[in-house]
Amino acid sequence: xxxxxxxRLGLAGxxxxxGVAMVFLVMIVAIRDQRDATSDLRQAQEVVATAxxxxxxxxxxxxxxxxPIDSGLKALREALAGEPDQLARTAVVxxxxxxxxASRAVDALSSIVLVQSQHSRQSREKADDSxxxxxxxxxxxxxxxxxxxxxxxxxxxxxxxxxxxRTTRAxxxxxxxxxxxxxxxxxxxxxxxxARAFNQMAANLQESERQKDEFFALVxxxxxxxxxxxIGYLELVLDAxxxxxxxxxxxxxxxxxxxxxxxxxxxxxFIAQVEAGRLTLERGPVDLLxxxxxxxxxxxxxxxxDMVTLRLEGEPVAPVEGDVDRLGQTIDNLVSNALKxxxxxxxxxxxxxxxxxxVEISVSDQGAGIPADDLGHLFERFYRSAQExxxxxxGVGLGLSIVKTIVDAHHGVVWITSEEGEGTTVTFTVPYPxxxxxxxxxxxxxxxxxxxx
Amino acid sequence: xxxxxxxxxxxxxxxxxxLIRLALERAGFEIMGAPxxxxxxxxxxxxxxxxxxxxxxxxxxNGLELTAALRxxxxxxxxxxxxxxxxxxxxxxxxxxVAGADAHIKKPFSPRDLRGRVIEFLGDPAGx
Numbered sequence: 001x002x003x004x005x006x007x008r009l010g011l012a013g014x015x016x017x018x019g020v021a022m023v024f025l026v027m028i029v030a031i032r033d034q035r036d037a038t039s040d041l042r043q044a045q046e047v048v049a050t051a052x053x054x055x056x057x058x059x060x061x062x063x064x065x066x067x068p069i070d071s072g073l074k075a076l077r078e079a080l081a082g083e084p085d086q087l088a089r090t091a092v093v094x095x096x097x098x099x100x101x102a103s104r105a106v107d108a109l110s111s112i113v114l115v116q117s118q119h120s121r122q123s124r125e126k127a128d129d130s131x132x133x134x135x136x137x138x139x140x141x142x143x144x145x146x147x148x149x150x151x152x153x154x155x156x157x158x159x160x161x162x163x164x165x166r167t168t169r170a171x172x173x174x175x176x177x178x179x180x181x182x183x184x185x186x187x188x189x190x191x192x193x194x195a196r197a198f199n200q201m202a203a204n205l206q207e208s209e210r211q212k213d214e215f216f217a218l219v220x221x222x223x224x225x226x227x228x229x230x231i232g233y234l235e236l237v238l239d240a241x242x243x244x245x246x247x248x249x250x251x252x253x254x255x256x257x258x259x260x261x262x263x264x265x266x267x268x269x270f271i272a273q274v275e276a277g278r279l280t281l282e283r284g285p286v287d288l289l290x291x292x293x294x295x296x297x298x299x300x301x302x303x304x305x306d307m308v309t310l311r312l313e314g315e316p317v318a319p320v321e322g323d324v325d326r327l328g329q330t331i332d333n334l335v336s337n338a339l340k341x342x343x344x345x346x347x348x349x350x351x352x353x354x355x356x357x358x359v360e361i362s363v364s365d366q367g368a369g370i371p372a373d374d375l376g377h378l379f380e381r382f383y384r385s386a387q388e389x390x391x392x393x394x395g396v397g398l399g400l401s402i403v404k405t406i407v408d409a410h411h412g413v414v415w416i417t418s419e420e421g422e423g424t425t426v427t428f429t430v431p432y433p434x435x436x437x438x439x440x441x442x443x444x445x446x447x448x449x450x451x452x453x
Numbered sequence: 454x455x456x457x458x459x460x461x462x463x464x465x466x467x468x469x470x471x472l473i474r475l476a477l478e479r480a481g482f483e484i485m486g487a488p489x490x491x492x493x494x495x496x497x498x499x500x501x502x503x504x505x506x507x508x509x510x511x512x513x514x515n516g517l518e519l520t521a522a523l524r525x526x527x528x529x530x531x532x533x534x535x536x537x538x539x540x541x542x543x544x545x546x547x548x549x550x551v552a553g554a555d556a557h558i559k560k561p562f563s564p565r566d567l568r569g570r571v572i573e574f575l576g577d578p579a580g581x
Binding site: 225230232233235 | 468469475476510539561
């Protein structure tokens with residue numbers, strides 16, 4: 001049975017409207033009756049007053065024909081205009097006056113007053129009836145309309161508000177990540193249609209989420225497997241001692257590029273996992289000086305190739321609480337960026353020092369510096385400065401956005417200072433663990449985009 | 454036939470299986486390789502190895518199931534087991550530990566590092 005909400009609402013609204021219209025109609029009729037009765041009454045009062053004045057004058061006057069009596073008669077005729085019976089009686093009064101018979105005239109006037117009083121009583125009764133009827137009907141109509149409106153409100157609450165709330169709850173659960181949340185498909189046609197569309201949407205969302213997961217698992221596996229072979233066999237070949245100088249140089253280039261590809265895959269997967277809210281930190285005590293030294297050692301061959309001096313300056317620091325691999329990735333990214341922008345013969349310094357509430361690490365290069373226009377955008381994902389594009393510097397603009405994500409997850413801050421022509425320094429801090437706070441094993445990484453630098 | 458330590462290697466990618474074989478044979482180990490978990494388990498039952506290097510995702514029987522099966526077998530209950538994994542999820546690494554693996558190595562791995570890890574467990578055959 002297809003129960004259509006619009007039809008039902010239309011029907012209920014129609015009934016209410018008809019009820020209200022009926023009440024109005026009855027009241028208009030009553031008001032008109034009342035008005036008619038009032039005007040009748042006024043006329044009657046006027047007639048009675050005029051007749052009384054005339055009677056008094058007739059009684060006072062010695063002679064019956066005089067100006068005041070004539071004007072009284074004239075007024076009486078005007079007051080009785082439109083009532084032939086009463087005008088006939090007025091004619092009798094006139095005749096009596098003409099005959100000089102005052103008592104007959106007074107009698108006739110009395111009968112006019114009597115008839116007029118009856119008229120006025122009748123019309124007053126009629127008006128009272130009409131008013132009573134209007135009050136009764138009005139009250140009935142008012143109660144009826146109120147009941148209908150109350151009924152409609154309750155019905156609307158059940159037919160619309162309840163399904164809406166149900167759908168909102170399900171939408172909220174989905175927003176919180178429970179994609180299996182569904183709404184019961186019941187009630188009137190429209191809310192049922194909403195529930196069905198909502199469920200369809202949720203199912204699609206769940207399916208596309210599943211496909212995305214599958215895709216990333218596939219990419220992770222399918223891209224890493226061949227890279228594992230490429231990089232592994234290259235190492236075996238490079239281990240051989242009888243390679244010619246040229247061959248070794250070429251194979252090292254192959255290896256470098258394979259590693260670049262590997263890092264790109266890793267970066268993409270990192271972002272994908274953060275987006276899916278599925279990346280977790282494996283927290284533990286981290287010696288950032290050691291991590292920085294490892295990063296610098298790992299980048300040393302690349303620095304030598306580019307004829308750039310790469311130095312670590314640092315003092316022993318207390319351990320921080322964090323994910324050692326992710327913090328290493330952060331320094332790797334910064335050093336790799338610095339290498340991209342530092343010309344031959346210049347220097348890159350990685351500096352580790354104890355700051356007030358944590359460890360401060362900075363990577364300074366002697367590159368061209370970054371124009372002020374670009375500074376605010378550097379942490380945006382896929383942002384590439386005009387300089388990078390112009391000089392065809394490799395990269396897709398993920399490095400700094402990853403750095404910021406990781407530093408944020410460690411409750412640290414990251415900032416960039418740069419002077420054109422002088423060089424750029426990227427600094428980040430990782431706070432020392434608060435002594436009282438319990439260490440959560442795996443904190444979810446918050447993903448914030450477009451944060452101000 | 455030889456006194457070289459025997460290592461069971463399992464990976465469904467033949468190139469990577471060969472890479473493991475080359476890396477470890479050069480260090481003086483003997484390798485028996487299998488392309489999936491089930492074949493690897495059969496090999497291990499015929500000749501119990503001194504150690505196992507296993508890929509996480511393989512057909513028929515994955516690295517976790519194979520680890521559990523090796524642990525259930527008396528002959529291989531205590532051998533060192535290293536899991537190779539391309540997975541970056543900490544949950545997978547945790548699952549490997551729960552199944553009974555002693556260590557995991559992330560793919561792509563350096564043959565040199567693999568060799569180092571194996572020598573950590575079994576000692577260096579060339580060293581003595």
